[in-house]
Amino acid sequence: MGPVAVVSIVVGGTVVVSSAALASGIVAIARKIVTPARRRRDDVRIEAHDAVAGTITLRSTPDTRLPGRYSFWYARGRGHARVGDVVHDDGRSVERRVEGVDGPGLERAHRGRIGGWLFPTPRDAGLTGDEVEIDTEVGPAPAWLVPAEAGLVGPWMIGVHGRGVTRAETIRAAPVFHREGLTSLLVSYRNDGEAPRSPDGRYALGDSEWRDVEAAIRFALDRGATSVVLMGWSMGGALVLQAATRSSLRRAVSGLVLESPVVDWRTTLAYQGAAMRVPRVVQGLVLRLLGSPLLCRLAGSAEPIDFDRLDLVSRAGELDLPVLLLHSDDDGFVPSTASHALAEARPDLVTFEVFEVARHTKLWNLDPERFEGAISGWLGRHRLAGPPSTDHRA
Numbered sequence: 001m002g003p004v005a006v007v008s009i010v011v012g013g014t015v016v017v018s019s020a021a022l023a024s025g026i027v028a029i030a031r032k033i034v035t036p037a038r039r040r041r042d043d044v045r046i047e048a049h050d051a052v053a054g055t056i057t058l059r060s061t062p063d064t065r066l067p068g069r070y071s072f073w074y075a076r077g078r079g080h081a082r083v084g085d086v087v088h089d090d091g092r093s094v095e096r097r098v099e100g101v102d103g104p105g106l107e108r109a110h111r112g113r114i115g116g117w118l119f120p121t122p123r124d125a126g127l128t129g130d131e132v133e134i135d136t137e138v139g140p141a142p143a144w145l146v147p148a149e150a151g152l153v154g155p156w157m158i159g160v161h162g163r164g165v166t167r168a169e170t171i172r173a174a175p176v177f178h179r180e181g182l183t184s185l186l187v188s189y190r191n192d193g194e195a196p197r198s199p200d201g202r203y204a205l206g207d208s209e210w211r212d213v214e215a216a217i218r219f220a221l222d223r224g225a226t227s228v229v230l231m232g233w234s235m236g237g238a239l240v241l242q243a244a245t246r247s248s249l250r251r252a253v254s255g256l257v258l259e260s261p262v263v264d265w266r267t268t269l270a271y272q273g274a275a276m277r278v279p280r281v282v283q284g285l286v287l288r289l290l291g292s293p294l295l296c297r298l299a300g301s302a303e304p305i306d307f308d309r310l311d312l313v314s315r316a317g318e319l320d321l322p323v324l325l326l327h328s329d330d331d332g333f334v335p336s337t338a339s340h341a342l343a344e345a346r347p348d349l350v351t352f353e354v355f356e357v358a359r360h361t362k363l364w365n366l367d368p369e370r371f372e373g374a375i376s377g378w379l380g381r382h383r384l385a386g387p388p389s390t391d392h393r394a
Contacts, residue, residue, distance in 0.1 A: 022282075025282070026282060026285050026286055026289060027289070027298045027299065029273075029278065029282070029286045030286045030289045030290050030296075030298065030299040031298075031299045031300060033203075033205075033269065033286070033290065033299070034202040034203045034204070034205070034290065034299050034300065034301055034305075035201075035202060035203070035299075035300065036163075036164070036191045036192070036193070036201070036202075036203060037164050039076060039077065040073075040077065040113060040164060041113065042073070042074065042076065042111040042112050042113050043111070043113055044058050044059055044061065044063075044064055044072075044111060044112050044113055044114060045058065045059040045110070045111055046058060046074070046109055046110055046111060046112060047059060047093050048095075049098075049106055049107055049109075051106075051107060054097060054098050055087055055095050055096065055097060055098060056072070056081070056083060056095070056096055056098050056106070057093050057094065057095045057096075058072075058093065058094050058096065058112075058114075059092070059093060059094075060089060060090075060091055060092055060093055060094045061114075062330075062332065062359060063114045063359055063362075064094045064096075064114055065086060065089050065094045066357070066358070066359060066362060066365070066366060067085070067086060067366060068084075068362070068365040068366040068367070069082065069083070069084050069099065069118055069365055070082075070083050070114050070115060070116060070118065070362070070365050071083075071114070071115035071116070071117055071118050072112050072113070072114055072115070073112055073113050073115055074105070074106060074109035074111065074112035074113075075103075075105050075109055075112075078103060078105075079101075079102070079103040079104070079105050079106060079109065079112075080101070080102040080103060080120065081098055081099075081100065081101045081102070081106055082098070082099040082100045082101075082102075082118055083096045083097065083098055083099065083114075084096060084097040084098075084099045085097045102120065115165070116169065116172070116360075116361045116362040116364070116365050117165065117168045117169040117170075117171065117172060118171075118172060118365065119168065119171040119172065120168055121144075121168070121171070122144050122146050122171055122174060122186070124171075125171050125172070125174060125175055126175065127146050127171075127174055127175065127178060128146065128147070129144040129145065129146045129174075129186075130144070130145045130146075130147075131143075131144065131145075132144070132145045132185075132219075134187060134212075134215050134216050134219045135215060135219075136189075136190070136195065136196070136211070136212045136215040137211060137212075137215070138190045138195070138196045138197070138198055138199075138212075139195075139196035140196070141187065141188045141189060141190075141194070141195035141196065141212060141215070142167075142188050142194050142195065143167065143185055143186055143187040143188060143216065143219075144167065144171075144184075144185070144186040145183070145184075145185055146174050146178060146183065146184040146185075146186070147183050148178065148181050148182055148183040148386055148387075148389070149178070149181070149387070149389040149390065150181060150386060150387045151224070152183055152223050152224040152225070153224035153226065154181065154182070154183065154224070154225070154226055154386040154387070155181070155182045155183070155225070155226060155227045155228070155229065155254070155384060155385065155386045156182055156183045156184070156185060156220045156225040156227070156228050156229070157173070157174075157177040157182045157183070157184045157185070157228070157229045157230075157231055157257075158184075158185045158186075158187060158213065158216050158217065158220060158228055158229070158230050158231070159171075159173060159174065159184060159185070159186040159187065159231050159232075159233075159236075160187060160189070160213055160230065160231065160232040160233070160236035160237075160239050160240055161187075161188075161192070161233055161234075161236050162232075162233040162234025162235045162236045162237075162260075162361060163203070163234060163235040165192075166188065166192060166193060166194055167186045167187060167188050167192075167194065169233055169236075169361065170184075170186045170187075170231070170233065170236075171186060172364040172365075172368075173231055173257075173259075173364070173375070174186065175372070176371075176372040176375050176376060177229075177375070178389055179376075179388060179389045180375075180376055180379050180380075180385040180386065180388060180389075181385050181386025181387045181388050181389060182229065182379075182384075182385065182386055183220075183225070185216055185219065185220055187212070187213070187216045188212075189209045189212035189213070189239065190208070190209055190212055191203055191209075195212065198302075199302060200300055200301055200302040200303075201300070202299070202300050202301045202302070203235075204301070204303065204305055205235065205238060205262075205265055205305055205310060206235065206238035206239045206241070206242045206262070206265075206310055207242070207303075207305050207306055207309065207310060208303065209239050209242075210239050210240075210242035210243040210246060210247065211247075212239075213230065213239050213240060213242075213243040213247070214243055214247040214248070214249055217230075217243070217247065217249045217252055217253070218249060220252075221249065221252055225252070227252060227253075227254040227384070228252050228253050228254060229253075229254055229255045229256070229257060229379075229384055230243060230244060230253055230255075230256050230257070231256070231257040231258070231259070232256075232257075232258055232259070232261060233259045233260060233261070233361050234259075234260050234261065234262060234333075234334055234360065234361055235262050236261075237258040237259070237260070237261020237262055237263065238261065238262040238263075238265065238310060240256055240258065240261075241256070241258070241261070241263065241312045242309075242310070244256055244319070244321065245312070245315065245318045245319065253321060254321060254322075254382075254384050255321055255322045255323070255324070255378075255379075255382055255384050256321065256322070256323045256324070257323075257324045257326070257375060257378070258323065258324070258325050258326065258327075258339070259326045259327070259361060259363060260326070260327055260328065260331055260333075260334055260360050260361045260363070261325070261327070261334070261339065262334050262338075263311075263312050263313060263338035263339055263341070263342050264310070264311045264312060264313050264314075264338040264341075265305075265307055265310045265311070266287065266307055266311065267313075267335060267337050267338045268334050268335065268338070269283065269286075269287065270283060271334075271335045271337075272333070273286075287307060290304065290305045290307075291304050291305055291306065291307055292304055312338075312342060313338050313341045313342050313345060316342055316345035316346045317345075317346075319346055319349055320349075321349065322349055322350075322351070322378070322382045322384075323342075323346070323349050323350045323351070324350075324351050324353065324374065324375065324378040325339050325342065325343055325350055325351065325352045325353065326353045326355070326363050326371065326374060327339040327352075327353075327354065327355065327363075328354075328355035328356065328357065328358035328359060328360070328362075328363060329354060329355070329356055330356065330357055330358070330359060331359060331360045332359055332360055333359075333360040334360060336354070339352065340352070340354075351374075351378055353370075353374040355367075355370075
């Protein structure tokens with residue numbers, strides 16, 4: 001079967017003007033959507049580092065000039081610095097405070113990348129976290145267990161990170177849940193670089209990964225959880241929504257917290273496709289390829305992706321538990337459109353905390369007081385908290 005035939009089949013027999021190059025491009029885009037990146041790109045130029053003054057100067061971008069505290073990864077992820085306040089921004093370069101450096105070589109680095117997950121381990125956030133393993137259908141997946149002060153018996157939070165990052169992304173939320181008396185389980189899932197690979201080594205965008213969240217729920221229930229709040233960032237939001245609507249253990253889930261979530265993949269991929277100037281017809285063909293039991297194999301996927309099932313705006317009627325949505329309207333990666341649509345569809349269940357200038361998954365970094373206050377207030381209103389912690393270090 002040649003590439004031209006592939007295009008003809010995807011459009012259901014519609015006659016189209018196509019070429020091998022077009023078909024190859026469709027397959028390439030589809031592969032990019034489902035293939036985990038081996039390494040994240042260092043996309044920020046370092047213009048200066050003053051170790052004496054404790055500052056670093058970076059090329060000005062929407063992310064590098066955001067107020068707040070962030071991670072700065074360099075040397076292809078081997079080095080890590082924590083950057084704080086903006087000292088100066090002239091529109092071309094941004095000078096920021098350096099709060100700390102983990103690992104050598106910042107003075108020799110030329111490029112790096114900004115990240116939101118400030119803490120590499122729970123200990124760095126002032127928490128005691130134990131390494132545990134969760135039995136999933138693809139093998140043991142590592143996780144951090146941060147017990148509540150009152151012990152493991154009681155409410156839990158399960159934190160699910162987004163695409164292209166690791167469970168360290170979820171640490172930022174653990175302190176507020178700890179203060180509110182919840183045990184936190186910060187998990188990995190298939191193909192994220194820490195958990196085992198699936199047989200095909202491809203993302204299913206939540207359509208299969210949710211079963212690893214279900215395994216985490218089972219782990220929590222077996223160790224004393226009386227209820228579970230699921231919290232997901234970005235693609236982790238899609239996993240959480242699927243677990244909450246498809247898992248046999250969903251009755252144990254008492255609420256959802258979604259930060260910059262993918263609520264509907266069609267909306268997200270259309271936004272990203274438009275940013276890359278991919279024609280709409282090509283975007284549609286890509287989705288059809290990924291959704292075809294036969295053609296999805298061209299992208300390396302063993303199973304098709306059901307984009308209807310992943311659309312929680314259309315499936316909003318299936319939700320039956322309180323949801324806290326946290327999303328910034330300037331996200332730039334996962335548009336807040338679907339979050340707004342979900343909030344409008346289910347005002348009886350959804351509390352929507354709308355940020356305006358926080359970009360993607362950086363809401364805590366921009367305004368930790370507002371972020372944690374929204375979670376604390378929501379837990380209190382829905383009576384989801386446990387005995388409050390007396391340890392205020394976190």
